[in-house]
Each structure stands twice: as C-alpha cells, then as structure tokens.
Amino acid sequence: xxxxxxxxxxxxxxxxxxxxxxxxxxxxxxxxxxxxxxxxxxxxxxxxxxxxxxxxxxxxxxxxxxxxxxxxxxxxxxxxxxxxxxxxxxxxxxxxxxxxxxxxxxxxxxxxxxxxxxxxxxxxxxxxxxxxxxxxxxxxxxxxxxxxxxxxxxxxxxxxxxxxx
Amino acid sequence: xxxxxxxxxxxxxxxxxxxxxxxxxxxxxxxxxxxxxxxxxxxxxxxxxxxxxxxxxxxxxxxxxxxxxxxxxxxxxxxxxxxxxxxxxxxxxxxxxxxxxxxxxxxxxxxxxxxxxxxxxxxxxxxxxxxxxxxxxxxxxxxxxxxxxxxxxxxxxxxxxxxxxxxxxxxxxxxxxxxxxxxxxxxxxxxxxxxxxxxxxxxxxxxxxxxxxxxxxxxxxxxxxxxxxxxxxxxxxxxxxxxxxxxxxxxxxxxxxxxxxxxxxxxxxxxxxxxxxxxxxxxxxxxxxxxxxxxxxxxxxxxxxxxxxxxxxxxxxxxxxxxxxxxxxxxxxxxxxxxxxxxxxxxxxxxxxxxxxxxxxxxxxxxxxxxxxxxxxxxxxxxxxxxxxxxxxxxxxxxxxxxxxxxxxxxxxxxxxxxxxxxxxxxxxxxxxxxxxxxxxxxxxxxxxxxxxxxxxxxxxxxxxxxxxxxxxxxxxxxxxxxxxxxxxxxxxxxxxxxxxxxxxxxxxxxxxxxxxxxxxxxxxxxxxxxxxxxxxxxxxxxxxxxxxxxxxxxxxxxxxxxxxxxxxx
Numbered sequence: 001x002x003x004x005x006x007x008x009x010x011x012x013x014x015x016x017x018x019x020x021x022x023x024x025x026x027x028x029x030x031x032x033x034x035x036x037x038x039x040x041x042x043x044x045x046x047x048x049x050x051x052x053x054x055x056x057x058x059x060x061x062x063x064x065x066x067x068x069x070x071x072x073x074x075x076x077x078x079x080x081x082x083x084x085x086x087x088x089x090x091x092x093x094x095x096x097x098x099x100x101x102x103x104x105x106x107x108x109x110x111x112x113x114x115x116x117x118x119x120x121x122x123x124x125x126x127x128x129x130x131x132x133x134x135x136x137x138x139x140x141x142x143x144x145x146x147x148x149x150x151x152x153x154x155x156x157x158x159x160x161x162x163x164x165x
Numbered sequence: 166x167x168x169x170x171x172x173x174x175x176x177x178x179x180x181x182x183x184x185x186x187x188x189x190x191x192x193x194x195x196x197x198x199x200x201x202x203x204x205x206x207x208x209x210x211x212x213x214x215x216x217x218x219x220x221x222x223x224x225x226x227x228x229x230x231x232x233x234x235x236x237x238x239x240x241x242x243x244x245x246x247x248x249x250x251x252x253x254x255x256x257x258x259x260x261x262x263x264x265x266x267x268x269x270x271x272x273x274x275x276x277x278x279x280x281x282x283x284x285x286x287x288x289x290x291x292x293x294x295x296x297x298x299x300x301x302x303x304x305x306x307x308x309x310x311x312x313x314x315x316x317x318x319x320x321x322x323x324x325x326x327x328x329x330x331x332x333x334x335x336x337x338x339x340x341x342x343x344x345x346x347x348x349x350x351x352x353x354x355x356x357x358x359x360x361x362x363x364x365x366x367x368x369x370x371x372x373x374x375x376x377x378x379x380x381x382x383x384x385x386x387x388x389x390x391x392x393x394x395x396x397x398x399x400x401x402x403x404x405x406x407x408x409x410x411x412x413x414x415x416x417x418x419x420x421x422x423x424x425x426x427x428x429x430x431x432x433x434x435x436x437x438x439x440x441x442x443x444x445x446x447x448x449x450x451x452x453x454x455x456x457x458x459x460x461x462x463x464x465x466x467x468x469x470x471x472x473x474x475x476x477x478x479x480x481x482x483x484x485x486x487x488x489x490x491x492x493x494x495x496x497x498x499x500x501x502x503x504x505x506x507x508x509x510x511x512x513x514x515x516x517x518x519x520x521x522x523x524x525x526x527x528x529x530x531x532x533x534x535x536x537x538x539x540x541x542x543x544x545x546x547x548x549x550x551x552x553x554x555x556x557x558x559x560x561x562x563x564x565x566x567x568x569x570x571x572x573x574x575x576x577x578x579x580x581x582x583x584x585x586x587x588x589x590x591x592x593x594x595x596x597x598x599x600x601x602x603x604x605x606x607x608x609x610x611x612x613x614x615x616x617x618x619x620x621x622x623x624x625x626x627x628x629x630x631x632x633x634x635x636x637x638x639x640x641x642x643x644x645x646x647x648x649x650x651x652x653x654x655x656x657x658x659x660x661x662x663x664x665x666x667x668x669x670x671x672x673x674x675x676x677x678x679x680x681x682x683x684x685x686x687x688x689x690x691x692x693x694x695x696x697x698x699x700x701x702x703x704x705x706x707x708x709x710x711x712x713x714x715x716x717x718x719x720x721x722x723x724x725x726x727x728x729x730x731x732x733x734x735x
Contacts, residue, residue: 010344013293013295014281014282014285014293017282017285018285021285021286022286025286056471056475059471060468060471060472063467063468063470063472064468066348066467066468067289067466067467067468068290069289069290069306069310070290071345072344072345072346073345073346163346
C-alpha cells in the first residue's frame with residue numbers, strides 16, 4: 001500500500017509548487033495531495049499519499065522534502081495510529097423511479113444528499129478510501145455524471161499534534 | 166530610513182563581500198545607481214552567464230559565497246547555467262536579479278521572466294521580494310541557506326520599485342528559519358562499529374568527495390590517513406582534498422579514473438566515503454556498486470544517504486564533527502593488513518602506469534599538461550573547462566592544495582572555464598591561475614577576454630586545440646561506429662590573432678620539441694596570456710570504464726601498447 005505523509009510547511013507563496021515540483025522532478029509517484037490552513041496562521045499542512053512500497057524510497061522522498069526551506073516537519077503516518085478521511089461529491093443520474101433506491105444506498109453509507117433536481121442528485125460522503133471506493137462502485141449502475149474528491153487528509157489519534165510526534 | 170538598494174548593499178558589505186560580478190539592465194538600474202557609490206567592487210562581465218560562473222569560481226577558490234547580479238528577463242535567464250552548475254557542485258552562490266515593478270508582475274511585461282520559478286529546481290531556495298519589509302529577513306535567511314550545511318545557490322529577485330522604496334529597516338524584525346525540526350542523530354551508536362571496521366579491515370580505502378573541501382576538513386582527513394595508513398581515492402570534485410603528491414594518494418576514480426584507483430575501489434573491503442554522492446560517473450551501474458564491501462557514508466546532507474547506493478553505515482553528520490569523533494577514539498588504529506594491501510596497490514600502479522614520456526612529432530595533450538604541472542608555481546590555482554582536456558588534467562595534474570582545482574563537475578558545463586578562472590583570479594589576487602580549456606568550450610565564453618584584459622588578471626590560458634569536440638569524437642569513435650556527426654569544429658579562428666585583438670599576449674605551441682620552452686614563456690608572461698596549443702586530434706582519454714560498466718571492464722592502452730583492450734584481457 002502507499003505511505004501517507006503529513007507535511008507541515010511555512011505558509012509562503014509558491015510553497016505548493018515547490019513541494020509538487022520536487023516530487024515530480026525526483027520521479028516519485030503520488031496518489032493524492034491535499035493542502036489547507038491549520039491551527040497556526042503561518043503554517044499550511046499538506047497531506048501526500050505516496051504510491052511506493054519501498055520504505056527506503058519513501059525515506060528518500062522525506063529527506064528531499066525536508067531540505068526545502070519552507071518545510072517545517074514531515075510525519076510519516078504509516079506506523080502511527082491515525083484517522084484518515086476524504087470528502088467526495090458524486091453527481092449521479094436519479095430519475096424519479098430510482099431515487100428511493102439511491103436514498104437507501106446513501107443511508108447505508110451514512111452519506112448525505114446535498115442537491116436534488118429532476119434528473120440528478122449530488123451525494124456527499126466523507127470517510128476512508130475503501131468506503132468512498134465502495135460507494136462509487138455501487139452508484140456506477142445508476143450512472144455517475146461526475147466525481148470530485150479532495151484527496152486524503154490524516155490526523156493521529158491521541159493527544160499529540162503532528163508537530164510533536 | 167533606507168531604500169531597498171542601500172539595504173542590500175549594506176548587507177553584502179557587512180557580510181564581508183568585496184567583489185560582485187554583474188551586468189546592468191533596465192530593471193536593476195536603480196540598484197546600480199547605489200552600487201556605484203558603495204565600497205563593493207563591481208566587475209562588469211561581458212555576458213551574464215560569465216557573472217554566474219565567475220562568482221562560482223570566486224566561491225570555489227575562497228570558500229566564501231560568490232555574488233552575481235543581473236537584470237530581469239534575459240539577464241536573469243542568462244545566469245541559469247551558472248546557477249545550475251553551483252547547485253550540482255554545492256557551491257555557495259548568491260544571485261540578485263532585478264524584476265519588473267510589483268504591479269507589472271504577471272502581465273508579460275517587457276523583460277519579464279519568472280526567474281524564481283525558473284530557478285526553483287536549481288537553487289536551494291529562490292525568493293521574490295513582494296514587500297520591502299521582507300527584505301531583511303530574506304537576506305539573512307538566504308545567506309544562511311547558501312552557506313550552511315551543504316552549500317548551494319540562492320536567488321533573490323527584487324522588483325524595480327522596491328530598490329527605491331524607503332523603509333525603517335531597523336524597526337523590522339527579521340524572521341529566520343527557526344522552526345525547522347532537526348533530524349534525529351543516531352550516529353553515536355554507529356561510531357564504535359565504524360572504528361572497529363576501519364581498524365580491522367583487510368583492504369580499507371577512503372573515497373573523498375567535494376564535501377571534504379566545502380567542509381574545510383582536509384587537515385582532519387590528512388590526520389586520519391597518517392594515523393591509519395588508509396589510501397585515498399577521490400572523485401573529480403574531491404581532487405585536492407588530499408595532496409596528490411603523497412604516496413597514499415591514488416588519484417581519481419570513476420569513468421576516467423586512474424587504473425590503480427579504480428582497481429583499489431573495486432577490491433576494497435571497507436570503504437569510507439566522505440562528502441560524496443555516488444554520482445553515476447563514479448559508480449557506473451549503481452545497482453551492483455561494491456556489493457560485497459562494507460560502505461560507510463558520511464554526509465551533511467541526509468538526502469544523499471541511501472539515495473544512489475545503499476550503504477551499511479549511513480552517517481548524517483558534518484564532516485568536521487565526524488572526524489573529531491573518529492580521531493578522538495583511541496581504538497582507531499592502523500590495520501595489520503595495511504602493508505599487504507598497499508603493496509598490492511603498488512603493483513597495480515606499476516602495472517597500469519600512465520606513460521611518463523610522450524614521443525613522436527605530434528603534441529600530446531597529456532605531455533602539455535605534465536609540462537605545465539612541472540613548470541608552474543605550485544601555488545597556482547588550476548581551472549578546467551569540460552571535456553577531454555578536463556579528464557586529462559584530472560589524471561595528469563597533481564593538485565597539492567584544497568581549493569586548488571576548479572572544474573564544473575556535476576553539470577559539466579562547457580564555457581565554465583574562462584569566466585570561472587576570472588572569478589578565481591579575483592578570489593586569490595596576485596596568485597597565478599592556470600586555465601586549460603578546449604577550443605570548443607573556449608568559444609562559448611571567450612568574450613570574457615575583454616574583462617580579463619581590463620583587469621590584467623594573471624590567467625595563463627592553455628587552449629587544448631584539436632579542432633573538434635574531443636569527448637564527443639571519442640564517444641562517436643568508440644560507441645557510434647566512428648560516425649562523426651557534428652563533432653568537427655571547422656573554420657576555427659586563429660586564437661593567437663583573436664587574443665591580439667583583445668590585446669592579450671599569445672603564443673602558439675605546435676610541436677613537442679618547442680613545448681618546454683614555450684610553456685616557460687607563457688608562464689613567465691605577466692598578466693593574462695594565451696597559448697594556442699595544437700594537440701593530437703586522435704587522442705582518447707584512457708582509462709575509460711564504458712558507461713554502465715565495472716572497473717574490470719576498464720579499457721585503455723596498457724604499458725605502451727598501441728591497441729585498445731580491456732583491463733581483464735579482452
């Protein structure tokens with residue numbers, strides 16, 4: 001499986017470009033990358049899912065990223081007890097006869113319907129990757145129009161922040 | 166109250182910068198207006214590429230950051246090759262560029278280029294100043310980034326209007342990179358094992374890289390060698406880290422390394438690698454590089470450990486700290502098997518000796534280099550360009566002092582030689598600088614003859630003129646069925662007349678008979694001088710490990726043989 005890295009960076013212009021540029025330049029494979037503000041207004045947190053099995057290679061990526069001036073700390077969550085979530089919005093065909101079926105499915109997955117019109121619905125789901133994959137698969141039969149995913153974010157269980165791990 | 170230009174100049178002066186290399190232009194004119202009134206000595210180059218290479222030459226020879234200045238757009242993009250060269254060879258370099266006005270950024274304005282973006286992959290960091298208040302913090306940080314740990318280039322891009330904007334800089338808190346979390350240091354645990362391995366190795370060897378020089382750790386290295394009797398091989402960048410006139414100095418390893426050095430490398434059982442990154446030019450195929458030997462790898466850059474070669478002891482340490490810990494350990498002793506090992510190495514050295522004398526009517530490049538090495542002031546700084554002559558110098562010119570050999574190692578940038586020699590001459594005023602350059606590389610940056618003449622720099626330029634791109638020709642000869650495409654340089658100019666046009670004295674050396682006399686004349690000429698040396702067109706650099714090969718596959722002409730064969734006999 002992959003490794004999930006939490007990268008804490010200075011909130012400076014161009015920092016995302018530097019991170020993503022380094023990853024592609026050094027020929028690493030990335031599954032997803034998600035960035036957002038944090039509890040500290042000067043700090044951005046970037047969650048990167050690396051498609052790489054070789055631990056040595058992941059360490060190399062961590063070491064290269066750590067050299068960037070803007071990078072404060074990198075935590076590899078692979079061996080840390082953590083919660084991971086991804087938000088998915090799915091626009092699916094929903095003709096009146098099929099609507100109740102879809103509502104049932106949405107309930108089973110504890111997802112939400114956030115928009116409905118005569119022909120389609122938008123479903124919102126947050127959860128781990130296997131859950132979102134499963135929902136997407138079930139909905140395929142009804143006709144998926146588009147899917148948008150935020151990419152994975154991760155946080156450790158227990159009292160400590162990533163900075164202190 | 167100070168404006169941006171004044172603040173930058175004062176900062177550089179405070180940091181002890183004496184010389185800056187640059188070329189003016191529209192967006193940096195404001196800066197030049199104040200630079201002209203400062204104590205900084207500005208060297209006007211004739212092309213911005215030369216400003217970057219000269220700053221690099223200066224930094225390589227002094228160990229202090231080189232500073233280069235250019236305007237926006239084309240001025241800035243012309244620096245790129247020199248910045249990339251500094252990046253790959255870990256040379257501290259500070260590039261300052263003018264940018265279009267803040268409000269014009271992003272509008273494709275005249276002479277606008279996103280130079281911070283362009284240089285992101287080839288700098289340790291690049292800064293675009295968007296508010297004058299950032300300037301003090303950025304300058305402090307940039308200086309630290311360029312010089313601390315593994316050195317490298319930084320670029321600071323300053324919009325035109327900020328040079329003139331005023332601000333009470335003393336009131337601004339500069340924010341430094343204090344938040345970075347240091348990597349855990351677990352080398353203490355490895356030290357006893359490392360000492361044990363080195364002291365009881367049967368065939369120990371030290372591989373010294375450019376990191377030994379940039380860390381200033383050459384004395385400690387010499388002490389280690391003296392105490393343990395372990396022989397030293399170097400990379401191209403490590404040349405000069407250990408005096409090459411010493412018996413335990415085996416010379417350069419790698420693709421064009423000396424036979425005995427490469428054989429020692431492939432036969433060693435414990436290899437201590439210091440400040441080197443296992444470049445493909447050293448390792449050949451890195452997957453099976455020394456798969457049986459125990460490798461100890463010390464580097465200040467954690468990302469170099471386990472990057473190209475998986476080693477047994479990856480030590481993330483400043484080299485000076487590592488040497489201190491190693492040399493303080495009383496258990497570190499000379500290995501009992503040292504004598505046997507060194508006699509075996511000596512055997513290789515005798516068996517695969519580089520020829521001492523070169524007979525015949527044609528001037529051999531090796532003979533020229535040996536002759537210069539014999540006759541030149543031993544304090545001379547030796548600079549090369551890139552190609553065959555670079556490898557010949559690496560093989561045949563013994564370098565006795567650190568920072569005495571300047572070459573574009575990682576990037577291999579032709580055109581580096583002349584401007585780098587110029588920068589070096591400003592770094593060590595009064596001391597002679599010897600430049601070996603091919604006729605190809607010379608023609609890439611020869612405009613700097615004007616700068617060199619202007620300042621009467623004591624650079625002795627030896628053009629190794631074979632009328633073609635020697636290394637390209639060699640590869641085409643060996644690996645492309647002698648299909649010579651675009652490697653001939655027809656209509657090459659008369660370099661003697663060219664030098665005269667620049668009012669630089671010049672000589673021509675064409676035969677072995679006149680070699681010694683002419684070299685003496687060149688070396689005793691005051692100020693700049695150029696020698697157009699017509700060398701053998703058909704000479705190849707040997708030994709050579711074919712790309713991806715192992716030391717056993719090394720090819721060459723052994724013991725005055727006329728035909729080329731691999732060292733293993735085929």
